[in-house]
Amino acid sequence: MTEWWKKSTVYQIYPRSFMDSDGDGIGDIRGIIQKLDYLHELGVDILWLSPVYDSPNDDNGYDIRDYYQIMKEFGTMADFDELLAEIHARGMKLVMDLVVNHTSDEHEWFKNHPDFYIWRDEPTNWRSFFSGSVWEYQKERGQYFLHLFSKKQPDLNWDNPELRETVYEMMRWWLDKGVDGFRMDVINMISKVPDMHDAPGGDGSHQFLNGPNVHTYLKEMNKKVLSKYDIVTVGETPGTTPKEARDYTAAKNQELNMIFTFEHMGLDQASGEKWDLKPLRLTDLKENMEKWQHGLHDEGWNSLYWNNHDQPRIVSRFGEDTDWRVESAKMLATCLHFMQGTPYIYQGEELGMTNVRFDSIDDYKDIETLNMYKEKREAGVPHEDIMVKIHAKGRDNARTPMQWSAEPNGGFTTGTPWLKANPNYTEINALQHNDPDSVYQYYKKLIGFRKELEIITYGDFELLYREDGDVFAYTRTWNGEKLTVYCNFSENTKSVARPEGEVLIGNYALHLGEGDVLLKPYEAIVYYQQ
Structure with a gap:
């Protein structure tokens, strides 16, 4: 097999x-x-x-x-x-x-x-x-x-x-x-x-x-x-x-x-x-x-993933989900999809869907979230402080309805959804998937590269710029080929060495010219050398 x-x-x-x-x-x-x-x-x-x-x-x-x-x-x-x-x-x-x-x-x-x-x-x-x-x-x-x-x-x-x-x-x-x-x-x-026995804490x-x-x-x-x-x-x-x-x-x-x-x-x-x-x-x-x-x-x-039904939305978690939402969604995808392993995409990730911020605990459905809220309220923690935690980490962040269109409830249902839709469905939805600059089309390209390039499946991994607090960079090498992956996790402009090879993909207009590469906020760029 x-x-x-x-x-x-x-x-x-x-x-x-x-x-x-x-x-x-x-x-x-x-x-x-x-x-x-x-x-x-x-x-x-x-x-x-x-x-x-x-x-x-x-x-x-x-x-x-x-x-x-x-x-x-x-x-x-x-x-x-x-x-x-x-x-x-x-x-x-x-x-x-x-x-x-x-x-x-x-x-x-x-x-x-x-x-x-x-x-x-x-x-x-x-x-x-x-x-x-x-x-x-x-x-x-x-x-x-x-x-x-x-x-x-x-x-x-x-x-x-x-x-x-x-x-x-x-x-x-x-x-x-x-x-x-x-x-x-x-x-x-x-x-x-x-022989089960008591455990510390x-x-x-x-x-x-x-x-x-x-x-x-x-x-x-x-x-x-x-x-x-x-x-x-x-x-x-x-x-x-x-x-x-x-x-x-x-x-x-x-x-x-x-x-x-x-x-x-x-x-x-x-x-x-x-x-x-x-x-x-x-x-x-x-x-x-x-x-x-x-x-x-x-x-x-390896399994490669940022999101699943139990985790908050990655663009809100490790990216930036307002001014740089599209750029950081593409950057995070780039960072993950050029590593070795089988990548997992969670529904809506390919659209750059974000965390939701409901004000009332009554709008949440997840048993883990509701139990935690009850426990912390009984311990005297203020409602507002608990909601900050839920907005960041609650499992319902992943479970708000898929955003298909700008119609009511994101086109997910003609009825009342079991969990309220994220109000931003009017701006973030699958109607954009045919836009060549959409997050969806970017994911489509990444999925295609994995089928075409054996180096993604088999190549060695080497981390670059280990101590840099803003840039996640690495190479993959295999059979004389090389991929260099640069991902800027910040709003800072960062200078990195220009590697050999051609630009394979990037989430901004491509860099031409000589000298170091200046990474823009949340920029991702991948070079391929044969």
Whole structure:
């Protein structure tokens, strides 16, 4: 089997917010079908669908009630089958979200197979990712069950062989239907230390991140399921080092094709808590990216991303989303897409969509955000101070409806959207995608280069201007070819050495002449030498 995913670009769809076909305010599968030509024109190879399974929606579909049914709000299995056929007809592939660390507490297993879950007589002091304890008492059983996330998301007991076989059977069912792979939600949390005990500050992560049997279980999954199909797999693995990532992704280990790292997503927080804000230091970002580029270069494979359904919009986060929005959106894309790995584009990123700033907490829907707000208000933190954190880091930043046009609600729905649209849809929307200077057309070019230039897939990475606090610069070299990538992360004009070769792409009018290159605010420019 070829490693086709190494030259692919992935586009993540968050179905609830992508396109509503029936006016109920909730995006759906038929809405996705309507927009496939837009995605095909962009040039992406793989569509990753956030969960569309039957769910009571405590955590927007990541709490699954039935793995074999489609959520009614999203449509029917017939709609899904049509979507899959239409994706394949356009030469694209579909990756499903696989959520098997936990289910919904409304899943039939929780009622009829309690040994598929983790129970204890006495709780530990661990804190949930969504605030509060990870333990919930069940009167009928007289025990506590573990839930690392919401109390409606009990964790599965992967130490039970019957549970594992039941999960593998479900995975085969989807793969036999023709899906092209899985993005595996928090897959490095499936193995817990058997003897769970209290942890300093309630942080039990060292007892469930990259746990004692996780590689055993993934090797078993690969042998029994994944290796039988020509598919791609990516594991969401928070708290993973490059060495651990190699263990997960090295071909010889026969586990996963690639993983998501989270380290670069924590560089603008001052402590272990995501809401503890601090400005990004570019030197930290460069050092982190270099570590991962080198760490997985010969063994393993990187996923490249700035955005997803859990992260704020990158142009508001590491760029500048008012005066220099278009330039910084293109610059950030350039910086990422010339690195080694498989790039992921999150819906709206290709338009330069921004964070949203709702004034009222009532306009937010995300369980993590709402729990945090309640907790901090009870601790006496002023509303305005909490909203600053939510505007910067809240997950609803990524979940506001896709901005298709300047029509009401950005053309996402003819009804009332489940989450309010970002008011800037009148200026930022997909109607601009045919403009040759649009962010969309720039992304289209970047995706095309990855298909054409082998150096992007295979080249060595070398960081330049290591100590510079404004410029992220690096080279890629392979088989006598060289790419030099300059990205200015600031409004300052910066001077850099003019490299050999021709300009391949840039987000300003091209530099001609001799001497050093003067980078304008948020400028990106790439030179290619053969």
